[in-house]
Every structure is written in structure tokens, then in C-alpha cells.
Amino acid sequence: MKFVMERSNETRIERAQQVKKKRRRLILTINLVLISAIAITTVLSMKIRQEQSSSAMPKLAAVNAKQPQSIDPADPHKQVTKKDQVGNKEPENRDPSDSHNEKSSGEDTKASQAASAAALQKAKVVYLTFDDGPNQYTDQILDILSKNDIHATFFMIGSQLRDEKSSVERLIHEGHYAGLHSMSHSYSKLYKSGGSDHFIQEFKQEQALLYKLTGVKSSLIRAPYGSAPQIGYNFRTAIYEAGFKMWDWTVDSKDWSYEGKPAKVIEQVKRQIHRKQEVILMHEKKQTVQALPQIIAYLQHQGYSFAVYKPDHHVVVNFGKDIRL
Numbered sequence: 001m002k003f004v005m006e007r008s009n010e011t012r013i014e015r016a017q018q019v020k021k022k023r024r025r026l027i028l029t030i031n032l033v034l035i036s037a038i039a040i041t042t043v044l045s046m047k048i049r050q051e052q053s054s055s056a057m058p059k060l061a062a063v064n065a066k067q068p069q070s071i072d073p074a075d076p077h078k079q080v081t082k083k084d085q086v087g088n089k090e091p092e093n094r095d096p097s098d099s100h101n102e103k104s105s106g107e108d109t110k111a112s113q114a115a116s117a118a119a120l121q122k123a124k125v126v127y128l129t130f131d132d133g134p135n136q137y138t139d140q141i142l143d144i145l146s147k148n149d150i151h152a153t154f155f156m157i158g159s160q161l162r163d164e165k166s167s168v169e170r171l172i173h174e175g176h177y178a179g180l181h182s183m184s185h186s187y188s189k190l191y192k193s194g195g196s197d198h199f200i201q202e203f204k205q206e207q208a209l210l211y212k213l214t215g216v217k218s219s220l221i222r223a224p225y226g227s228a229p230q231i232g233y234n235f236r237t238a239i240y241e242a243g244f245k246m247w248d249w250t251v252d253s254k255d256w257s258y259e260g261k262p263a264k265v266i267e268q269v270k271r272q273i274h275r276k277q278e279v280i281l282m283h284e285k286k287q288t289v290q291a292l293p294q295i296i297a298y299l300q301h302q303g304y305s306f307a308v309y310k311p312d313h314h315v316v317v318n319f320g321k322d323i324r325l
Contacts, residue, residue, distance in 0.1 A: 126304040128152040133284035134164035151308035155222040158183035158206030177309040196238035228319040246325040249281035262290035
């Protein structure tokens with residue numbers, strides 16, 4: 001009887017040990033599965049973050065565009081006339097050694113342009129832009145710019161070009177850029193017609209008119225009232241496919257709202273200036289003419305150099321951050 005009881009106790013102990021071993025194995029298996037799942041989840045999460053990070057990286061703003069007018073590489077502000085181009089035409093019979101000199105000259109020009117672009121990115125640069133001209137204030141603005149040896153970008157309304165043709169010719173001759181600002185500057189016509197067709201039509205019409213009057217084909221536009229929120233992705237695609245580039249601004253002087261208050265215009269500019277590259281929106285108004293000399297002096301004191309838009313050194317400045325424009 002005693003032997004049977006001892007045998008029964010041993011059996012129970014063996015079974016208990018086996019159960020413990022099974023539990024340990026089960027727990028170990030579960031732990032391994034959990035660790036594997038955590039590892040897989042971590043790897044996938046890292047890959048997703050890397051993909052999102054790479055897709056969200058900002059792209060270079062400097063992209064090439066078609067040049068509306070010929071430019072002398074030795075003097076970027078000087079236009080090359082048709083007479084200059086004819087005078088520089090190569091004769092048909094050339095010395096073979098000239099091709100080597102041409103290649104070296106071309107490489108030097110490219111190197112110079114690359115160096116200029118690199119310097120532009122490092123320096124503090126400001127673009128002065130003027131909307132809604134040409135008008136009675138255009139020549140006054142040009143006088144101030146000429147006195148300070150500064151070139152600016154003008155976004156002009158097409159319906160005013162003929163009446164102010166002499167001012168348009170002057171600003172182009174003096175090295176400023178003639179940009180496009182639509183024919184009508186009408187919000188309802190440009191944005192409430194159900195699509196981008198009328199918008200594109202107006203800018204193509206102005207582009208053709210400017211070319212007819214001056215011989216300059218401009219490709220840079222500024223949408224009246226800015227591109228946001230009325231110009232979405234599909235609208236921007238239409239602008240891109242029409243061959244235009246589009247600028248908004250980084251600093252809004254709000255000069256149009258400060259009639260007779262040039263000090264307020266200056267205050268707005270000072271308050272908003274802080275980036276290494278700024279595009280200042282101004283209009284051809286009396287108060288802007290009065291404020292401009294002090295604005296220029298302030299920007300110079302802050303260490304900014306002044307730049308004019310150049311298609312071969314295009315920078316992206318639109319509210320949608322669309323690198324196509």
C-alpha cells in the first residue's frame with residue numbers, strides 16, 4: 001500500500017514538471033513571435049518614414065526657362081540688339097581652330113553662370129516688383145531705380161501698354177524685366193469663368209501685344225490678386241502647359257491700401273523682411289513713389305543686394321510651391 005502511494009506521488013510530480021515545461025515552451029514561443037512582430041513593424045515603419053521623407057524633400061528652386069530677350073553674358077543687364085546679333089554672326093568659312101576657342105568660351109560662360117547662381121543663393125537678395133502699371137508713376141519709379149543703379153521687375157496690365165508705350169520701352173532699355181499681369185485685371189473674368197481658359201487667353205494676348213510693341217517675348221506672369229486660393233493644381237498645370245512661369249511674393253507692402261501714407265508702406269516692408277531671398281510686392285502708386293527711396297535705403301542697410309528676374313536664373317516663388325512654375 002505504501003509503495004502504491006509513493007508511486008502515485010512520483011507520477012503526479014512528473015506530470016506537474018511536464019506541464020511546467022510545456023508552459024515554459026509556450027511562453028518562449030509567444031515571446032519569440034512578439035519580438036519578431038515588433039521587429040518587422042519597426043523595419044516597415046522606418047521604410048515608410050524614409051519614403052515619406054524622400055518624397056517631401058524640397059527640390060531645387062533654380063530651374064531653367066526660355067529667355068524672352070537676348071542678354072550679353074559679359075553684362076547681364078545689357079540687351080543684345082538684332083544689329084549686334086547680325087554683327088556677331090560667324091562667317092561660313094571658318095578656321096578649324098576657332099571651334100576649340102568657341103568650346104572654351106562656352107565652357108567659361110557656363111562656369112560663370114554657375115558661379116553667379118551659387119553666389120546668388122549665398123547672398124541676401126531682394127527682388128523689387130511693381131504691379132498694375134504702366135501709368136503716370138512708372139517714369140518716376142524708373143528715375144529712382146536709375147539713381148540707385150537698381151533693376152526691378154514690372155508686372156504690367158496689357159490694356160495699358162499702348163498708351164504708355166514709351167515707359168515700357170524705357171524700362172526694357174534700362175535693363176528691367178517686363179512681366180505680364182493679364183489684359184483686364186478683372187477677378188470675375190479671370191477666375192469666375194469656370195476654368196483656366198480665359199485666364200490663359202488673356203495672358204497669351206498680353207504676351208503677343210508686348211512682343212508686337214517691343215519685340216520682347218515675356219514668359220513670367222503674376223496672377224492678379226495672387227495665385228491663392230483661386231488657382232489650384234489643375235489651374236497651375238494649365239499655366240505650365242501654356243509655357244508660363246508664375247511669381248507671387250514673400251513680402252506684401254500693402255501699398256495700395258495706404259493712400260497718402262508712405263510711412264505705413266515702409267513700416268510694412270520693414271516688418272516682413274527677414275529671409276535671405278525676398279520678393280517684395282509693390283504697386284505703381286503715388287505713396288509707393290514716396291516710400292521707395294527709404295525702402296531702398298533700409299534694404300541696403302540690412303545687407304541686401306538687388307536682383308532683377310532673369311529666365312536663365314529662374315527661382316520658384318509661388319504660393320503653391322509648384323516647381324513647374
